[in-house]
Amino acid sequence: xxxxxxxxxxxxxxxxxxxxxxxxxxxxxxxxxxxxxxxxxxxxxxxxxxxxxxxxxxxxxxxxxxxxxxxxxxxxxxxxxxxxxxxxxxxxxxxxxxxxxxxxxxxxxxxxxxxxxxxxxxxxxxxxxxxxxxxxxxxxxxxxxxxxxxxxxxxxxxxxxxxxxxxxxxxxxxxxxxxxxxxxxxxxxxxxxxxxxxxxxxxxxxxxxxxxxxxxxxxxxxxxxxxxxxxxxxxxxxxxxxxxxxxxxxxxxxxxxxxxxxxxxxxxxxxxxxxxxxx
Amino acid sequence: xxxxxxxxxxxxxxxxxxxxxxxxxxxxxxxxxxxxxxxxxxxxxxxxxxxxxxxxxxxxxxxxxxxxxxxxxxxxxxxxxxxxxxxxxxxxxxxxxxxxxxxxxxxxxxxxxxxxxxxxxxxxxxxxxxxxxxxxxxxxxxxxxxxxxxxxxxxxxxxxxxxxxxxxxxxxxxxxxxxxxxxxxxxxx
Numbered sequence: 001x002x003x004x005x006x007x008x009x010x011x012x013x014x015x016x017x018x019x020x021x022x023x024x025x026x027x028x029x030x031x032x033x034x035x036x037x038x039x040x041x042x043x044x045x046x047x048x049x050x051x052x053x054x055x056x057x058x059x060x061x062x063x064x065x066x067x068x069x070x071x072x073x074x075x076x077x078x079x080x081x082x083x084x085x086x087x088x089x090x091x092x093x094x095x096x097x098x099x100x101x102x103x104x105x106x107x108x109x110x111x112x113x114x115x116x117x118x119x120x121x122x123x124x125x126x127x128x129x130x131x132x133x134x135x136x137x138x139x140x141x142x143x144x145x146x147x148x149x150x151x152x153x154x155x156x157x158x159x160x161x162x163x164x165x166x167x168x169x170x171x172x173x174x175x176x177x178x179x180x181x182x183x184x185x186x187x188x189x190x191x192x193x194x195x196x197x198x199x200x201x202x203x204x205x206x207x208x209x210x211x212x213x214x215x216x217x218x219x220x221x222x223x224x225x226x227x228x229x230x231x232x233x234x235x236x237x238x239x240x241x242x243x244x245x246x247x248x249x250x251x252x253x254x255x256x257x258x259x260x261x262x263x264x265x266x267x268x269x270x271x272x273x274x275x276x277x278x279x
Numbered sequence: 280x281x282x283x284x285x286x287x288x289x290x291x292x293x294x295x296x297x298x299x300x301x302x303x304x305x306x307x308x309x310x311x312x313x314x315x316x317x318x319x320x321x322x323x324x325x326x327x328x329x330x331x332x333x334x335x336x337x338x339x340x341x342x343x344x345x346x347x348x349x350x351x352x353x354x355x356x357x358x359x360x361x362x363x364x365x366x367x368x369x370x371x372x373x374x375x376x377x378x379x380x381x382x383x384x385x386x387x388x389x390x391x392x393x394x395x396x397x398x399x400x401x402x403x404x405x406x407x408x409x410x411x412x413x414x415x416x417x418x419x420x421x422x423x424x425x426x427x428x429x430x431x432x433x434x435x436x437x438x439x440x441x442x443x444x445x446x447x448x449x450x451x452x453x454x455x456x457x458x459x460x461x462x463x464x465x466x467x468x
Contacts, residue, residue, distance in 0.1 A: 018355060
């Protein structure tokens with residue numbers, strides 16, 4: 001933005017920064033019950049989970065799409081405290097690498113290298129794409145199928161490996177477009193994984209922007225496989241309104257709200273099929 | 280004004296902002312503003328020097344998923360026009376320029392004794408039941424003009440104190456790190 005400002009004499013962003021003392025009172029959790037967006041110069045906060053009387057309102061200071069070690073490091077660096085939320089504590093307890101079986105530890109190590117951020121698929125060679133897919137499948141077959149880990153920690157872990165999943169989705173779907181008759185098989189595989197990710201988000205970071213884009217992808221893939229599912233259903237509308245309030249009731253305003261998000265659909269060379277249909 | 284937490288259309292679609300008369304009261308932050316009555320601010324409680332529990336926001340009644348918790352404008356917002364020329368003319372990072380602009384405005388509010396704004400800023404400095412300064416939602420939002428701070432306390436507030444207040448959480452906070460906490464970036468595109 002600063003570079004754009006320097007080079008374009010007419011450019012003025014609508015807003016830049018502000019102080020929100022009420023928002024500053026809200027504490028952090030890696031499994032938040034509130035989310036915030038901006039509209040018309042105001043900060044807007046909604047409950048993304050039911051908040052019972054007596055409970056604290058909590059939101060996440062950082063993106064949910066990080067594993068425990070990275071979340072704690074980011075929180076410590078930016079905010080000066082060690083997160084001891086429910087998610088961090090249960091993950092730290094059940095995923096201690098010195099106590100994990102070798103195969104689970106290996107799956108995590110393989111997955112970590114593909115989870116550091118969104119990859120530009122146009123710059124990834126085919127061998128690396130195969131490694132990415134193998135790491136994702138390995139994680140699915142080991143950790144996510146493990147009987148020694150609780151369902152709760154498996155859900156949190158899926159969310160923590162969002163970047164891996166998104167890179168995998170982008171890679172698979174881009175390849176599927178070139179594969180003709182194999183396309184539906186690949187889309188079905190991606191849909192299966194995306195659906196699991198959606199359910200993980202429901203309990204871990206409901207209606208985060210990553211969650212909403214996964215939902216969009218699920219609906220699109222369900223239709224691509226020959227289904228006839230309506231996209232903008234009341235349930236979809238409610239999911240978006242949970243985050244965006246009344247702005248979430250209109251697909252057009254949702255597209256505007258989500259235009260800045262770093263989602264699969266914003267990724268260069270990412271999944272383009274939905275580009276002109278939904279976002 | 281009574282607002283249904285499930286229907287905030289008038290707040291969202293700018294009708295209030297467009298229809299509202301210009302407000303000359305610079306000490307007011309009442310343009311578009313809603314806080315769910317089911318939340319309260321919890322002030323920190325100390326036992327000696329030890330913090331028993333910190334500040335936070337609590338629900339006093341059940342809040343359903345999707346319910347609005349609050350809609351608030353910033354107490355202080357960066358003056359885009361004032362930093363526009365500075366961005367072009369200097370190599371100072373945008374975050375630093377924005378920070379300085381915010382502190383300029385806060386100091387001007389303090390020097391002009393705009394009590395509502397001062398209450399809002401000073402709530403960020405921390406209040407506990409021990410020092411008798413209860414933090415309320417109205418105070419945080421710049422809606423309360425009760426003079427709870429002495430002239431002596433206000434005299435001691437300078438740029439350094441304001442900057443330290445905004446950056447106080449965490450150690451060796453750089454401006455850019457601070458921006459992800461107390462200051463939250465608007466829609467910037």
